Every structure is written in structure tokens, then in C-alpha cells.
Amino acid sequence: MISKRYVIKRLLLLVPVLFGVATLVFSILHLSPGNPATVVAGQQASAEEVRQVEERLGLTDPIWVQYGRFMLDTVQLDLGESWVIRKGEPVTSVLRWKFPITLELAVLGQIAGIMFGIPIGIVSAIKQDTITDHLSRVGALSGISIPIFWSGPLVILLFSVYLGWFPTSGRLTQRAYEGGAPQSTGVLLVDSLLEGNIIMFIDATWHLFLPAMVIGIYSMALISRMMRSSMLEVIRQDYIRTAHAKGQGRKITLLKHGLRNALIPVVTVIGIQFGSLLGGAVLTETVFNIRGIGMLLVDAITDGDYPIIQGTVLLFALVFTMVNLIVDLTYSYLDPRIEQ
Amino acid sequence: MAPDTGLAAPARRLATAAVAGVAAGLLLVVGLTVNGTLRGATETTFALGALLLGFGVLGWSGSVMAGRGIENMQRYMDTGSDWTEADSRRAMARISGFGVGVMLAASLATALL
Numbered sequence: 170m171i172s173k174r175y176v177i178k179r180l181l182l183l184v185p186v187l188f189g190v191a192t193l194v195f196s197i198l199h200l201s202p203g204n205p206a207t208v209v210a211g212q213q214a215s216a217e218e219v220r221q222v223e224e225r226l227g228l229t230d231p232i233w234v235q236y237g238r239f240m241l242d243t244v245q246l247d248l249g250e251s252w253v254i255r256k257g258e259p260v261t262s263v264l265r266w267k268f269p270i271t272l273e274l275a276v277l278g279q280i281a282g283i284m285f286g287i288p289i290g291i292v293s294a295i296k297q298d299t300i301t302d303h304l305s306r307v308g309a310l311s312g313i314s315i316p317i318f319w320s321g322p323l324v325i326l327l328f329s330v331y332l333g334w335f336p337t338s339g340r341l342t343q344r345a346y347e348g349g350a351p352q353s354t355g356v357l358l359v360d361s362l363l364e365g366n367i368i369m370f371i372d373a374t375w376h377l378f379l380p381a382m383v384i385g386i387y388s389m390a391l392i393s394r395m396m397r398s399s400m401l402e403v404i405r406q407d408y409i410r411t412a413h414a415k416g417q418g419r420k421i422t423l424l425k426h427g428l429r430n431a432l433i434p435v436v437t438v439i440g441i442q443f444g445s446l447l448g449g450a451v452l453t454e455t456v457f458n459i460r461g462i463g464m465l466l467v468d469a470i471t472d473g474d475y476p477i478i479q480g481t482v483l484l485f486a487l488v489f490t491m492v493n494l495i496v497d498l499t500y501s502y503l504d505p506r507i508e509q
Numbered sequence: 510m511a512p513d514t515g516l517a518a519p520a521r522r523l524a525t526a527a528v529a530g531v532a533a534g535l536l537l538v539v540g541l542t543v544n545g546t547l548r549g550a551t552e553t554t555f556a557l558g559a560l561l562l563g564f565g566v567l568g569w570s571g572s573v574m575a576g577r578g579i580e581n582m583q584r585y586m587d588t589g590s591d592w593t594e595a596d597s598r599r600a601m602a603r604i605s606g607f608g609v610g611v612m613l614a615a616s617l618a619t620a621l622l
Contacts (some may be wrong), residue, residue, distance in 0.1 A: 185570040193563030199556040232552045233616060236559065395582065437578030493574055500578075 175501060179494050183487075190486040191243050194479045195236060204228075208473035209252045226252070243483065249476035254468055260480035263465070268484060269355025270340070270461030274453065275446045277381035282388025283439065289389070290396020290435075295423065297401065305393060312390025317449050321383050321456035328379060335379045338458035342372055380457045384449045391442055395435045403427040433503050440496025444489045522599065523606035530610015534558060537611070538618040551615045558611030565605030572597040 198205075206222040207214070214222075223229050227238065242249065248260035255263050293305040329337040336342070340357055353360045358377070361369040403409060404427065412422045451463035458464075462481055469477035534554050541550035576594025583590045 179574075182570055182574050185566050186574070189563050189565075189567030189570060191563070192559050193567060196556045196559035196563055199552070200560065231548075231619070232555045233612075236555075434578075434581045437575075438582050441575050441578050441582065490574070496578075497574075 176498065179497055183490050183494075186486060186490045187243075187483065188240075190483055191240060191479070192236075194482045195239055198475050198478065199232060199235075203473065205252070205473045205475055239479075248480040248483070251474055251477050253472040253474040254465070254477055260476045263477065264462065264480055264484055266355055267460070267462040267465045270357075270459060271447070271450045271454065271463055272488070273356045273358060274377065274380055274384060274459065274461060275443070275450050277377055278384030278446050278449070278453075279388055279439070279443065281381050281385030282392055285385075286389040286392025287396050287432075287435065290393040291400055291423075291428075291431075293393065293397040294400035294404065302397075305397070309390040309394040309397075312386045313394070315386065317383055317387075317452040318456065320386060321380075321453060324379055324383055325456070336376050340373060340376050340459055341369065342376075380453050380459060383456070384446060384453045387449065388439075388442060388446060391438060392435060395438050396431065399431040399434050400427065403431040406430075429503060433500060436496055436499050436503065440493045443492045444485075447485050447489065519602055522602050523609075526603040526606030527610035527613070530558065530561075530607040530612075531614045531617070532610075533607070534611035534614025535618060538615060547619070551619050554618070555612055555615035558608045558613075558615060561608030561611060562605055563608070565601045565603075565608055568601035569598055569605060572601060 204219070204223075206219050206226060206228055209226065210219045210222040227235060230238075246261065248264075251258050251260060251263055289305050289308075293302045296302050325337050328334050353363055357373040358370060361367075361373055400423075404423070409422055409427055412426050413419060450461065451466055453459070454461045454463035455467060462484070465477065466481045468474075469481065537554045537557070538547075538550045541553055572594050576597060579592070580594060583592060
């Protein structure tokens with residue numbers, strides 16, 4: 170049973186995390202060279218027009234006033250309006266439609282990582298020092314080392330261009346659906362199921378398969394590596410030996426008694442590296458031309474759209490913290506001593 | 510000497526770092542003013558202080574939130590690192606304090622100069 174005090178303590182940690190991220194983003198943007206007012210006004214704008222834009226955006230105020238205002242607005246969940254990309258549209262509204270696309274990709278990647286990483290790690294530990302173990306360790310090392318901007322084009326080349334099994338980009342075969350994709354939640358797989366459109370669901374899954382695999386490679390590699398080490402430690406424990414000595418089969422002993430304990434460190438790693446998945450989404454979306462929050466961030470950086478950059482980074486931090494909270498709670502459920 | 514208990518040690522750590530930050534911040538403002546305007550110097554100094562504060566606060570909360578997991582991960586992956594959550598927390602608190610000091614110095618400099 171997870172105590173309320175523990176949950177509240179972990180929830181309170183959200184405050185410094187978001188404060189830290191907001192401060193960091195604010196300072197980085199103000200230390201960056203260039204005047205955002207020039208970007209907003211346009212390269213052909215006169216000095217007077219630039220000055221007017223500066224006044225309108227509050228850039229003429231002292232920096233501590235701007236900082237205080239930004240913090241107060243953020244506390245009230247007012248992330249401002251987009252300056253360039255969706256001029257005048259509230260950032261929260263832009264993020265509302267872009268974030269589900271990235272979340273869908275990251276979650277699918279994580280699921281792929283867990284589904285493959287845990288069994289590979291278990292098999293690798295059980296078959297320690299065999300050819301299977303060596304292969305899985307080399308695979309894990311490669312997965313951790315290979316960057317997405319290399320593995321992405323590689324899988325496109327192999328599975329899309331040469332073999333033709335999967336599409337090269339996008340989320341749907343657009344021309345197949347009149348009126349576009351459904352937008353109840355923004356998560357295409359969920360929306361298509363909600364509408365009972367199985368063909369669209371299959372099409373979306375077909376499109377998301379390669380990006381999810383690419384984003385999940387790193388996760389899978391790390392999880393399998395952790396699972397192997399953790400399982401090896403569990404295998405050497407007295408309770409496993411005892412269960413085995415009492416006549417219980419090796420596989421049953423490991424799965425029944427060992428797996429839960431071996432999963433504890435793996436669960437924490439899953440939470441920690443979810444941030445990498447979100448970061449990886451920026452690259453994956455660019456490679457596979459998926460217009461989610463990752464591409465939005467890239468566009469915002471290119472166009473100097475400060476409110477979008479600040480909002481996106483804050484949202485990433487919030488999601489990362491929430492995922493870690495869930496992982497913490499799972500962790501303390503698996504091992505109640507953690508709360509002490 | 511009696512061991513540090515409660516909030517005394519963290520508070521002292523923050524305070525000494527903040528004092529050092531004020532001194533460094535004032536020096537930075539003076540240094541930057543030589544080659545530019547006072548407004549530009551105080552803005553840059555303030556932003557640098559905020560950068561340190563943000564980094565420190567984020568690092569501190571990250572250590573508290575995920576430090577145990579990172580310690581475990583390093584242990585299981587045999588990295589041989591002696592990184593600990595407690596050390597990281599202390600270091601990040603100092604960085605935060607220093608950042609606050611620099612931000613204060615930038616504000617002070619505008620009032621004084």
C-alpha cells in the first residue's frame with residue numbers, strides 16, 4: 170500500500186522541477202544572440218516597427234520584470250501566444266493538438282522497448298556466457314550507441330525503399346480518408362478505434378511501426394542490459410536456491426520468485442529514460458516527417474518563436490516528472506521499503 | 510564541533526554560495542559595463558544568474574526525484590562511478606545559491622550605479 174504522505178511528497182517535487190525548467194529556458198533564450206522582435210517584425214521591418222514590436226511583447230521592460238511576469242503567467246498556465254508559427258494562437262492550444270502525436274510515438278516506443286527488452290534481458294541472464302548472451306549484449310551495446318539520426322534513415326532505406334514493407338513518412342495514407350484524421354483525443358490509434366474505423370487503425374499502426382521501433386531501440390537496449398544484470402543478481406540469491414532445492418522447476422522459480430525483484434531497478438530506469446524518448450521524438454519526427462511537438466520545437470527554434478519554445482520545454486518537463494512519479498509509485502509498490 | 514542537523518547546514522550552504530554569487534555578479538556587471546551599456550551588462554548578468562539558478566534547482570530536484578534510480582542504474586551497469594544522490598543535492602544547492610546571488614547583484618548594480 171502506497172502512503173498518501175509519500176505521494177504528496179513526490180507531487181511537491183513538481184514545483185521545483187517546473188520552476189527550474191522555466192528559469193532555465195527563460196535565461197537561455199535571453200542569452201541567445203539576436204533580437205526576437207526583429208524576427209517577429211520581419212527582416213524588412215524598419216527600426217520604428219521593431220521598437221513597436223518590442224514594446225508590444227514587453228521586451229523593453231527590465232529583465233527582472235520580464236522574468237517575474239513570465240513566472241506569474243506560467244503559474245497561471247498562461248504560456249502566451251505564438252509569435253510566428255501560429256501567430257496569435259495561444260501556446261496551450263497549439264500544444265494541445267501537437268502533443269498527443271508525440272506522446273503516441275513515445276509511448277509506442279516505450280512499449281516496444283519494454284516488450285523486447287525485458288524478455289531479451291531474462292534470456293540473456295538465464296543463458297549467461299552462451300552465444301545467445303553474447304549476441305544480446307552486443308545488440309544492447311549497439312542499441313545504446315547508435316544515434317537516431319543514423320538508425321532512422323537506415324531503417325527507412327531497408328524497410329521502406331528496398332523492401333517496401335512500410336511507408337517512408339507521415340501518420341496516415343492521407344488520400345485514403347476524406348475529411349482527414351479524427352481529432353477526439355489527437356492520438357490517432359485511439360481516435361480511429363473510438364470511431365470504429367479499423368482500416369484507419371491498421372493504416373496508422375503501419376505508419377507508426379518504423380518510427381516506434383527506431384525510438385524504442387535505445388530503450389530496448391538499456392532495459393535488456395539492466396534486466397540481465399538485475400536477473401543475474403537475483404539468480405544468486407538464497408531464496409532462489411532454496412526454491413530450487415525444494416524441487417521447483419528453474420523457469421517457474423525465476424518467473425515466480427525472481428522476476429518481481431529483478432524488475433525493481435528496471436522500472437526505475439524505464440522512468441528515467443522516458444526523457445530520452447521525448448528527446449528522441451524530436452529527431453524521429455524530423456526523420457519520419459511526423460508533425461508532432463518535436464518538429465514544432467525545431468520550427469520554433471528556427472523562427473525564434475519564444476513562447477512556443479518555452480511552452481514545449483515546460484510540457485516536456487511536466488510529462489517527464491509525471492512519468493517519474495508513476496514509476497516511483499510502481500517502485501514503492503514493488504518494494505514497500507522504498508518509502509522509508 | 511556539533512554535527513549539522515536540520516536545516517542549518519543547507520541554509521548555511523545556500524547563504525555562503527549566495528554571498529559569493531553577489532560578489533561575482535557585481536564583478537561581472539562592472540566587467541561587462543566596460544565594453545557595453547549598464548543595461549546590457551545587468552541584463553546579461555541577471556540572465557547568467559538565472560541560468561545557474563535554473564540549472565541548480567533542476568539538478569537538485571532531479572537528484573531528489575531520480576537520484577536513487579541513477580545510483581541503482583550505475584551499480585547494475587558496473588560504471589564504477591562514485592556519484593551519490595546526497596553529494597549531487599549539496600552541489601546543486603550551492604549552484605542555486607550562487608545563481609540567486611548573481612541575480613541579486615544584477616539588481617543591486619542597477620540601483621547603485
